[in-house]
Amino acid sequence: MTQIDMLPPLREVLAAHDLEPRKALGQNFLLDLNLTAKIARQAAPLDETTVVEIGPGPGGLTRALLAEGARRVIAIEKDTRCLPALQEIADAYPGRLDILSGDALAIDIAQQASGRFKLVANLPYNVGTQILLNLVTTALWPPQWDSLTLMFQREVAHRIVARAGDDHYGRLGVLCGWRTEAEILFDVPPQAFTPPPKVTSSVVRLIPRPAPAQASLATLEVVTANAFGQRRKMLRQSLKALGGEALLQAAGIDPQRRAETLSVAEFVTLANLVDQRRTANSKEG
Template identity: 60%
Template sequence: MTAGDDPLERLPPLRDVIAAHGLAARKSLGQNFLLDLNLTRRIARAGGPLRGVHVLEVGPGPGGLTRALLLEGADHVTAIERDARAIPALREIAEAAPGRLTIVEGDALEVDYAGLARGRPSRIVANLPYNIATVLLTGWLGGDAWPPWWASLTLMFQKEVAERIVAPPGAPAYGRLAVLAGWRTRADLLFDVPARAFTPPPKVTSSVVRLEPRPDAVSVPARALERVTAAAFGQRRKMLRSSLRPLWPDAGAVLHDIGIDPEMRAERLDVDGFLALARLLAAGPPAAGP
C-alpha cells in the first residue's frame, strides 16, 4: 500500500474535522490543538520506533497526533479523551485504522494506565492538556513499582514546565520537579513548538520532553522525597539548615552527619543529596512537616 492509498492519509484536514464536529478548543479543558500533521508526525517520531509498540495518548482532541502515531507505525493506540465532542472525530480515525485505535472516554486523572497497557510494551506520547500536565507526570514518576510499566514518556508541556523537568542543580528552574525526574529517569528537552502552531495559539512556547526510566533508580519512598523537596524548595532562599527544620529540629547537625553543607541552599543540592535526605527521613521516627 502506498502512502496515498492509506485510509488515514485520506481523512479530512483537521480544520474541517474541527468545524464539522464543533470542536472549538475549550480553555476549561486546557485544549490547544495541533493542526500541522508534519509537526505531529515529528512528535510521534520523537517517541522512538513505534512498530510493535502500544501507545497511550492523553487528550487527543480532534486526533492530529493520533493520526501521526498510527501513520508512523504504532501497533495500537489507546486514546484517552474527556471531551465528548471529540469522540466522533476519533471514531473516524478508528474506522480508517481498523483494530488499531481504542478510544477511552474519561478523565485522564482517574484512568488506570497500567491496566490499559495490559502488560504490552507501552509508551506514553501526548500533547498534554496544560492544566493537568504536571499532575499526570508526577503520578507516572511517583509510583511504588520501578521500573514502571511504561517504556518512555514523550510529552509536550509549556516551555517553562519543560525547563523545570530537565533543569540541573544550580539552574534557576531547578526544583522539586527536576529532582523527581532526575531520580528515576533520563529527561531530555527535544525541541520547542511555537505558539503559532496551535489553534488557538497559547500565550507561551511549548516544548517536547522525552523521559526514559532508569532501571537502576535508587529505592526511596516517594512520599519521603516529596516531603524533603517540599520543605527545601518551599523556602529556597534559606539555607538547608533552616528550611529543613520542620523535618529535623537540628537540621544542621543532620546535614553535617551525611556530608551535606548545612549552609547550602536547595537549588545547589544535587539529586543524590535529596535521595540521601529522603532515605534518612524514611528510616527515622515520624516528623512534623509539609
C-alpha cells in the first residue's frame, strides 16, 4: 500500500482510538489509502482550494485530500469518537485542517467555507441522498461549490446520473440532470470497507451547470413528486392535481406517457406551465 504521509496506517488508528464503525451512523470506514488517494485525485486540481469533507471518520480521505495539496480542508464529523484521530491529522498538517463537530444536515456548509469550495466525501449511506439534495437544490445558483465528488451506494449513483428511459430514472435524476452534469467515475467493492457493506459503492462527480433552464425549483419538485409518486400511472392521472390532461396537452406531451419517459426539459416545461396557470388564476380571482 502506498504511503501518502508519515501518519500510521488506518487500522492502527482504529485500534489506538478504539474506533468500531457504528451501524446507527451509517459508518463503513474506507481504509485503503490507495483508494482514498484515487478519490481525492478526481477532485483535482486541489491547490489553493478549500475542500469540505462530510463524515471523515478516522480520516483516510482527509489525509489524501491534504496530501494532494488542498489548501484547506473542513472536516464535518458527527461522531465525537473520531475527533482525536482527526486532531492527529490536523497536527501533522498545521493550519490546513479545520474540524467541525456536528451534523452536516444542520450546518450551513457554504457559510463555513466562506468562499468557493469543492465537496469531497464518502457520505454515510443513511444521509447521503439528503445531503446531495440540499446541495443541488440550494436557492443560490450557480452555487458556491465548484464540484461534488461523492461516494454512494451504486444504486443511488445510478439514480443520480439516470436519464429519461433508464430504469433508475426518477426525481433525483431530474433534479440533478437539471442543475448539474453528473457522471459515475468508478466503483468501489464492498471488501474495501470496514465493515464490508452488502452493496457495491460508486464515486460520482457533479459539476454545476452555470445556466440551467429557467424554472421554479419548488414547482419542479412538486411536478416530479407527483409524476414519480405514481410512476406506474399515465401522466394524465399522476398529474391530475396539477392540471392533468389539459396541462399535458398545453405542453405538447402525450397524456398517456409515463413519468420515466419525460426528459428534464419536458419536466421544466411542465413546471413553467403550472406556474403560468397559477399566476393567471390568481389574477382572475
